[in-house]
Amino acid sequence: MKILVTGSNGQVGSCLVKQLSQMPEIEFWAVDRTQLDITDAAAVAKLVNDFKPHAIINAAAHTAVDKAEDEVALSYAINRDGPQWLAEAANSAGAVMLHISTDYVFAGDKQGEYRETDAIDPQGVYGKSKLAGELAVAAACPRHIILRTAWVFCETGNNFVKTMLRLSQSRDELGVVADQFGGPTYAGDIANALITMAKAISNGNQSFGIYHYSGLPHVNWHLFACEIFKQAKSQGLLDKEMNVKAITSEQYPTPAKRPKNSKLDCNKILQHFGIQASDWRAALNKLNGYL
Template identity: 65%
Template sequence: MKILVTGCNGQVGHCIVQQLSDSTVEFLAVDRDHLDITDQGTVFNIVRKFQPHIIINAAAYTAVDKAEEEVELSYRINRDGPKYLAQAANEIGAAILHISTDYVFSGEFDGEYKETDVTSPQGIYGESKLAGEIAVSEACERNIILRTAWVFGEHGNNFVKTMLRLGKERDKLGIVSDQYGGPTYAGDIAAALIKIAESIYDRQSIQYGIYHFSGLPHITWFDFAKTIFDVALDKQLLSKKPQLSPLSTEQYPTPAKRPANSRLSTEKIKQEFGISASDWQKALINLENYKL
């Protein structure tokens, strides 16, 4: 099996490369310096030359607030780039695995979002990611779109690292307590994508389309922060925990609106591929590896 990995220096892309390096899979990992996915000609040249069986697109514009200003760039990276990759995959008969987000939903629904639920993004980031989903699905029939949420890991910038840094700098912290979701370990997303790729390569009968993959149990940012600090104190990464105060979304305004509910149902991916939800609590066991 040959896999092309884009966005190899991002949180998920880095983990994909790590895990593929320990396997017998032949892969080509590229970042923005080696492949600008918004350059259609370059995308087609690399795909035609390498001839992958699977393309895993982990490249994305993820600066949620900045996207409100950098609209054109957001769409180029989150819609046009994935479209070119999907078109190139389709041309050579490859499959494409594309990462998307909970931000395609409004966040106003009470329960867990299923793959078939109506999308209604509330900002440019979510709109551009939804446009990417549509572009990929239209350009290549053999597509898997993996929606995830609240990604964290040892590599890159994320909420866990921010909390560890602020925990060392401050005695008191206010954390949003009315947004719910499932923290998702980047290494688990990588493992899920590789397992799906193997399933596609090994057998003909695959239900292509949209899947949700995120962490359980669902939790608020406030309780996630509390857990992070409990683990950090237990591992002596902090000498003391900062005093936490719950904040409402209104008390912590941001340029882009965040979904109040990011709970994603992971039943479909479990039934089709045998992939269980990310265990974010287990992922915090290696907290000492989260270099700031």
């Protein structure tokens, strides 16, 4: 089996490379933005035609939520146009297209967990551009998997866990938002889910479409921060108690509106592929890797 991975330097991309490197039965080609500009349709078509993958996993994205409000054209180029060119190339090559999307396609005001069939209503440029990418992928390649996820973290890149650990080195007190809820999701688990789905499709599973995948249990950012500091202290990385104050979204204003509810229902991916929700607490067991 041959897999093309884009966005190889990102959180999910780096985990995909690490895991695929341990699978001799899979030939993979991983590219970052310097090796492939996914917004260049001709370059995408040539690379896919040369490599002839059975699956393309697009882990490339413009994920700077606040910057996206000002970088509108760039957001759509990376989050909509790039996925479209990849999906068109995948379709031409007879490959399955696996594309990562986000909880930001929803308004975030629902009570309870979001299902794949719930109404979409993105509130900012990032969410709107990612939704445009979903629609472009679905239109260009019938054999597609769109994987919506949320609150991604791992040992590489910029994420909430690394930010909390960094701030704890110089501060004793932090205010963390407590009125936004979701499921922290370890990027390594997302990578594993994508590889599992690609393998299943290669073996005849035809369950294409949109899937939700994130972590359990659902928490707010304040509770997530408290668990990070608890784990850091127990692992000897923190020699003090952090005073974590619960604040509201209004007390921490940002250029882009954040969803109050990012809880994703992950039953569909379990039913069709046997993939369990991410155990984010287990992913905090070795926090020294985040420093």
